[in-house]
Amino acid sequence: MRPSDLVHLHLLLNHFPTVGMIVGFGVFLLALVKKSVDLRRGGLAVLFVIALLSLPTYMTGYSAQKSLKGMPGVSQGVIDLHQRSALMALIFMEATGVAAWYGLWYSRRRAWSHRGNTALVLLVGALTIGLMSSAANVGGEIRHPEILSGPEAIPATEGLLAPHWLASDFITKYQYSHPWAWKTLETIHFMGLCLLFGVVLVGNMRLLGWMRNAPLEGFHRMLPWGIWGFVANAVTGMMFFIGQAFQYIENPAFHWKMLCILLAGGNVLYLTWHDEVWDLGPGDAAPAFVKVLAASQIVLWVGVIYFGRMLPYLGDAF
Numbered sequence: 543m544r545p546s547d548l549v550h551l552h553l554l555l556n557h558f559p560t561v562g563m564i565v566g567f568g569v570f571l572l573a574l575v576k577k578s579v580d581l582r583r584g585g586l587a588v589l590f591v592i593a594l595l596s597l598p599t600y601m602t603g604y605s606a607q608k609s610l611k612g613m614p615g616v617s618q619g620v621i622d623l624h625q626r627s628a629l630m631a632l633i634f635m636e637a638t639g640v641a642a643w644y645g646l647w648y649s650r651r652r653a654w655s656h657r658g659n660t661a662l663v664l665l666v667g668a669l670t671i672g673l674m675s676s677a678a679n680v681g682g683e684i685r686h687p688e689i690l691s692g693p694e695a696i697p698a699t700e701g702l703l704a705p706h707w708l709a710s711d712f713i714t715k716y717q718y719s720h721p722w723a724w725k726t727l728e729t730i731h732f733m734g735l736c737l738l739f740g741v742v743l744v745g746n747m748r749l750l751g752w753m754r755n756a757p758l759e760g761f762h763r764m765l766p767w768g769i770w771g772f773v774a775n776a777v778t779g780m781m782f783f784i785g786q787a788f789q790y791i792e793n794p795a796f797h798w799k800m801l802c803i804l805l806a807g808g809n810v811l812y813l814t815w816h817d818e819v820w821d822l823g824p825g826d827a828a829p830a831f832v833k834v835l836a837a838s839q840i841v842l843w844v845g846v847i848y849f850g851r852m853l854p855y856l857g858d859a860f
Contacts, residue, residue, distance in 0.1 A: 546609070548602045548605035548606075548791060549602070549605050549606045549609050551598070551602050552599065552602035552603050552605060552606045553606070555595060555598060555599040555602065556599055556603075556678075556681065557678075558592065558595050558596075558599065559592055559595065559596045559599055559631070559635060559674055560671075560674040560675060560678045562588060562591070562592035562595065563589070563592055563635065563638070563667070563670055563671055563674055564671060565588060566585050566586075566587075566588030566589040566591075566592055566642075566667075567585070567589070567667045567668070567671060568585075569581060569584055569585035569588060570582060570585030570586065570589070570663060570664075570667070571585075571664075572585075573585055574660070579649070582645075582649075583646060583649060583815070585642075586642040586643075586645045586646050586663070587642075587646065587811060587815060589638055589639060589642035589663070589667065590639050590642045590643050590646070590807075590811055591808075591811065592635070592639070593635050593636050593638060593639020593640075593642070594639070594804055594807045594808070595804075596632055596635045596636070596639075597632075597636075597776075597800065597803070597804070598800055598804070600628055600629065600632045601783065601787075601790075601791060601800070602791070603624075603625070603628060604787040604788060604791050605791055607621055607625065608788060610684065616684060617684070620680060620683050620684050621684055622709060623680050624677060624680040624681045624683075624684060625708075625709065625710060626705065626706070626708040626709055627673070627676055627677040627680050628677040628681070629708045629784075630673055630677075630705070630708055631670065631673035631674045631676070631677045632780075634666055634669050634670040634673050635670050635673075635674065636773075636776060637666050637670075638663065638666045638667050638670050640769060640773060641659060641662045641663045641666055642663060643769060643810075643811075643814065644659055644766065644769070645659045645660070645663060646811075646814050646815065647762075647765055647766065647814055650762060650814075650817055650820060710784050710787060713781065713784045713785055714784070714785045714786070717781070717785045724785075727778040727781050727782065728778070730774050730777075730778050731774070731775055731778040731779060731782075733771075733774065734770075734771040734772070734773070734774025734775040734778065735771065735775055735847065736771070737767060737768065737770065737771030737774070738768050738771030738772050738775060738843070739771075739843055739847070740768075740771075741764050741765065741767055741768030741771065742768060742839060742840065742843050743840060744761065744764070745758075745761040745764065745765070745768075745836075746836035746837070746839050746840050747836075747840075748761055749819070749828045749832055749833060749835075749836035750828070750833055750836050750837060751827060751828075751833075754824070754825055754826075754827065755824045755825060756824065757822070757823055757824050758819070758820050758821075758822045758823075759820060762820045765814070790853070793853055793856065794856060795849045795850075795852045795853050795855075795856040796849070796853060798845070798849045799845070799846055799849035799850050799853075802842045802843070802845040802846045802849065803842075803846055805838075805842050806839060806842040806843055806846065809835055809838060809839045809842065810839070812835060813832075813835060813839075819832055
């Protein structure tokens, strides 16, 4: 993708996190009022999808930032504030997505989620809506200085909502000035990938027909471990990205890696949502469509690993 394409992609996506979060949260609240299991699962699914879409929305923002650099009438201070507030919102958005997925996974074991998960989704979701709205408001001020209420408007959302340690420059300098930081992140990233891919491989190989005598219920219990592996990967990977954002965002291998992650996330949602997949007993064969999904899941995560490894070798960004 050309840098200009990424800017247009950011403009296309940047309303989805805020609006989608409000829609998903609203459906979840309605489900609690009506005590509807189906509505609740629908709301959680929307929150999970929005958490996935928030990743490319944030990352393409760096292309938009680069295109605005040096433009007359554009405040670099507002851009930096938008980046920090967007990262804070992204952190809470991904936490909401993880909590939403766990609620979907747990509903397979019980018709209704336990109160702890419901309370967590409500708390983190409400905070995310506030943070997303704040980031969106600051983003609107970048090209519309006329809506600023005065010089005090820029620092008004700083502090707790956009701390200085979330700035790209701060994270980059910290990694370069502390040699152990990158090595530690790389170790955690590798361990998270091993955990994630191990769960993906074992569970999907069973769906493809291997270990057919094993009931799928046992593999279903392993899924949270895979999600925790993904969380470790997402956190450390985001630190890598922020440390060298403009090198990553202009690398075609990174674009393919993110596409594989998004498709794999949608695949996970489908397999989590449909209970009939997990009703297969010992000796039962999965339907042909499920086998296709299982094979694609393995291929997609192999693609994530491959394109991640090829980052220094494909393109000329590094």
